[in-house]
Amino acid sequence: MTALALVGAFSAVVAAQVPPDRAIKYRQSSLATMGFHFFGILAPMAKGDRPYDAKVAARSAKFVAELSEMPWHDGFPPGSESGAPTKAKPEIWKDRAKFDKLAETMQGEAAKLAQVAGTDLATMRTQVQATAKACTNCHDEFRAK
């Protein structure tokens, strides 16, 4: 590969890269959308602060599972430690493998939640708690207070 070809390949990668401010806005909007369903609908149902409705719970849990796949690839590219106000800690890009592992664990719990949320309140509650734990495990380490 010539130096020129290398430069060309690198430019193509740069061109396809999302600018930091847009990546930050994207991760915030996708996580806010997930939070709406998880912390705004499912968690209050699990706590008894909102009446359990199997159909609503199943829909919100399906959305949470789908959204759980979205933030990672496009929302946390290298270089998006700054560029807009963000609570994401720089440690994400220093220990990416650990961050990715925690994100993956959350996705697994969210997928399980989508399977059981429409069953009954007790079953949903147990899996809401497991999913909330997975959120917290990552936030405690990688999100600023």
Added chain:
Amino acid sequence: MTALALVGAFSAVVAAQVPPDRAIKYRQSSLATMGFHFFGILAPMAKGDRPYDAKVAARSAKFVAELSEMPWHDGFPPGSESGAPTKAKPEIWKDRAKFDKLAETMQGEAAKLAQVAGTDLATMRTQVQATAKACTNCHDEFRAK
């Protein structure tokens, strides 16, 4: 049903209703997440402003199709005409059937896009255009400039 039972049933519905400011934030975050993939990734690929990558296109189109189902039920409840800055026109709640029909058409186009985005650039481009038209049809009528 006694009057008291009726009041109780009504209170439960009110309790399950999302407050207008949260509904507005939710519709904005879910639509922004969809816009990131559609206007930020798929449309530039279709226009040739970003290199076509079948895997990336398929993933973004899958996300767009999933997201296309999310804003409507929880994001535009009655009473959320105001409560936070919003471009949603009051006409949405005056002609809800028309709004819902346009949203449904967009979901159909997005579902088709998810099916074909990973095929090749020309096929993706045609369906990106059809989907963009469905976005615009609703924005022209129901979103303020």
